[in-house]
Amino acid sequence: MKVKRCLILDVILIKLHFMNTMEGQLLADRYLLKEEIGRGGMAIIYTGNDTLLKREVAIKILYPHLISDSNLMQRFINEARIIAKLNYRSIVSLYDIAEHEGIPFLVLEYIHGYNLRELYERLYKGERKPPLETALVIASIVCDAVAHAHSMGIVHRDIKPENVLISDQGDMKITDFGLAHILADTRITASGVTIGSPEFMSPEHISSSNISTASDVFSLGSLIYWLITGVPPFSADNTMSILTRISRNDYERTGKKGGIDDCIAGIVDKSLKPDPLDRYKDAAELSNAIHNVIDGFAPDPYILFKSYTTAPGQTARELAVRHNRIRYENAVAYIQSNRFEKALALISTILETGGETGDDSVDVSGLMRQLKYRKYKRLAISIMEIVIVLLLSAIIAREDYTGGFLNPSAAKSVPLTPVKPGIQVKQEPAAALQKKPKAPRKRSAPAGKTASQQVKAAYLHQPVKTAENNRKPDIGSLELITYPWAMVFIDGKYMGETPRFKTISLSTGKHEISIMNPYLKPHSEVIEIKPGQTLTKRINLNE
Ligand SMILES: Nc1ncnc2c1ncn2[C@@H]1O[C@H](COP(=O)(O)OP(=O)(O)O)[C@@H](O)[C@H]1O
Numbered sequence: 227m228k229v230k231r232c233l234i235l236d237v238i239l240i241k242l243h244f245m246n247t248m249e250g251q252l253l254a255d256r257y258l259l260k261e262e263i264g265r266g267g268m269a270i271i272y273t274g275n276d277t278l279l280k281r282e283v284a285i286k287i288l289y290p291h292l293i294s295d296s297n298l299m300q301r302f303i304n305e306a307r308i309i310a311k312l313n314y315r316s317i318v319s320l321y322d323i324a325e326h327e328g329i330p331f332l333v334l335e336y337i338h339g340y341n342l343r344e345l346y347e348r349l350y351k352g353e354r355k356p357p358l359e360t361a362l363v364i365a366s367i368v369c370d371a372v373a374h375a376h377s378m379g380i381v382h383r384d385i386k387p388e389n390v391l392i393s394d395q396g397d398m399k400i401t402d403f404g405l406a407h408i409l410a411d412t413r414i415t416a417s418g419v420t421i422g423s424p425e426f427m428s429p430e431h432i433s434s435s436n437i438s439t440a441s442d443v444f445s446l447g448s449l450i451y452w453l454i455t456g457v458p459p460f461s462a463d464n465t466m467s468i469l470t471r472i473s474r475n476d477y478e479r480t481g482k483k484g485g486i487d488d489c490i491a492g493i494v495d496k497s498l499k500p501d502p503l504d505r506y507k508d509a510a511e512l513s514n515a516i517h518n519v520i521d522g523f524a525p526d527p528y529i530l531f532k533s534y535t536t537a538p539g540q541t542a543r544e545l546a547v548r549h550n551r552i553r554y555e556n557a558v559a560y561i562q563s564n565r566f567e568k569a570l571a572l573i574s575t576i577l578e579t580g581g582e583t584g585d586d587s588v589d590v591s592g593l594m595r596q597l598k599y600r601k602y603k604r605l606a607i608s609i610m611e612i613v614i615v616l617l618l619s620a621i622i623a624r625e626d627y628t629g630g631f632l633n634p635s636a637a638k639s640v641p642l643t644p645v646k647p648g649i650q651v652k653q654e655p656a657a658a659l660q661k662k663p664k665a666p667r668k669r670s671a672p673a674g675k676t677a678s679q680q681v682k683a684a685y686l687h688q689p690v691k692t693a694e695n696n697r698k699p700d701i702g703s704l705e706l707i708t709y710p711w712a713m714v715f716i717d718g719k720y721m722g723e724t725p726r727f728k729t730i731s732l733s734t735g736k737h738e739i740s741i742m743n744p745y746l747k748p749h750s751e752v753i754e755i756k757p758g759q760t761l762t763k764r765i766n767l768n769e
């Protein structure tokens with residue numbers, strides 16, 4: 227047994243040595259091996275030359291120790307036939323498969339450039355967080371490629387930054403579709419060793435249960451997380467800890483990291499759901515969700531990515547400003563539909579990302595203050611409403627208890643002064659009470675109205691006629707008509723939006739009115755309200 231194992235090891239070592247010295251050889255009488263360009267979890271990659279078609283190719287020679295079963299070559303051919311059908315702008319083409327002295331190899335389109343991990347390491351070394359917008363642009367291109375494969379029934383099974391290649395011209399291409407499947411049904415060997423990096427694996431990869439398009443969605447979710455934060459969601463010092471974190475779905479939500487919109491954090495969270503049925507069903511669904519977010523600021527991801535590869539900082543800044551502009555427009559739309567919490571979240575994100583919207587007339591901090599003020603005002607009003615309702619119920623309850631304090635017969639039976647223990651209360655005779663129909667109260671109600679009716683009237687804004695109210699009014703009103711719609715601030719307080727906001731009662735004297743529409747120049751002026759008069763103002767913000 228021991229002898230047999232030694233023999234196998236020897237064969238592998240000989241083959242590995244042979245692979246190390248393969249440069250310059252002609253494979254399958256056609257492909258000239260040039261230099262080694264990389265080693266991954268499954269293979270060694272060489273540049274090569276197709277001597278027949280006279281073109282540069284990449285040659286991927288599988289490690290001999292991964293070739294475990296004798297039917298491999300047949301499986302390899304079957305799978306490669308399917309993968310060869312993938313012909314897409316952002317997918318590396320598979321040209322050919324062949325065998326050299328028992329070792330299978332793939333001939334691929336050669337991408338002269340670098341991979342996504344190398345790009346990120348170059349740009350965002352150390353603590354520097356990658357920009358959100360360009361991360362989403364990259365994510366949309368990767369999802370687009372995987373969505374194409376999914377539409378043809380092909381699952382990638384090994385989505386990770388190393389399999390995203392970028393040419394020197396700024397074209398992005400995804401490679402290694404289905405390759406993991408050729409080698410094994412699971413990425414973890416019987417001895418517990420993973421084939422390649424485990425950080426982007428789905429829980430199904432680990433448990434070797436049904437791998438589906440939703441498994442790729444999970445890996446894409448991990449990749450997007452890495453793209454926007456710079457770290458994979460399930461990172462750890464060793465393979466075992468990474469696998470444990472994936473199995474437990476143990477990751478810190480991107481929403482907690484700041485500067486990331488709720489909808490984007492939601493997309494990542496949905497992709498990383500432990501149950502495949504809770505995720506986007508395939509890359510097309512995920513791609514749609516990403517496009518809904520980025521279409522406003524990155525309508526053509528392929529062109530934007532090209533400019534990102536030549537001017538990363540500038541492209542990222544421009545996209546960030548465009549994104550803030552969209553966030554601002556969405557916040558205004560939320561304000562219009564009274565969804566202040568959503569508006570507040572968007573405005574906070576704009577401020578967290580530097581507050582630039584590319585438009586000097588937009589005052590994000592001002593809007594933030596108004597929103598906060600409005601939030602507290604709403605809270606205060608809610609508290610006041612509760613207090614009034616409680617007061618009202620207390621008064622009604624007391625009235626019911628006394629049977630109506632103007633009811634003389636009720637007054638006969640119920641003492642109006644509460645009886646405190648130890649204090650003697652002098653009871654008036656019933657006859658005497660009958661002579662005095664009005665019960666003695668500190669705040670007496672006007673004739674014909676009970677106290678509760680008064681409070682109710684005040685709450686419903688129905689004026690209670692009193693001699694005081696008949697005095698000359700010290701209020702007037704303002705009627706405001708704007709074109710187009712605008713937010714109205716009076717004396718620095720947000721009052722609402724026209725046309726819903728039209729008329730308001732104001733104390734007499736001078737008031738400052740400010741009219742604001744995010745697309746136009748704001749307007750401010752001081753007006754004077756005269757007693758009992760209505761001042762009508764028509765403001766055209768286009769003038
Ligand atoms: N078609 C290709 N053209 C150019 N470079 C490639 C190509 N395929 C792979 N590479 C490079 O070789 C490296 C190793 O590739 P691979 O064996 O697929 O391993 P892995 O994807 O696990 O890193 C890749 O990260 C990439 O930088």
Ligand SMILES: [Mg+2]
Pocket residue numbers: 266388389401402
């Ligand atoms: Mg690869």
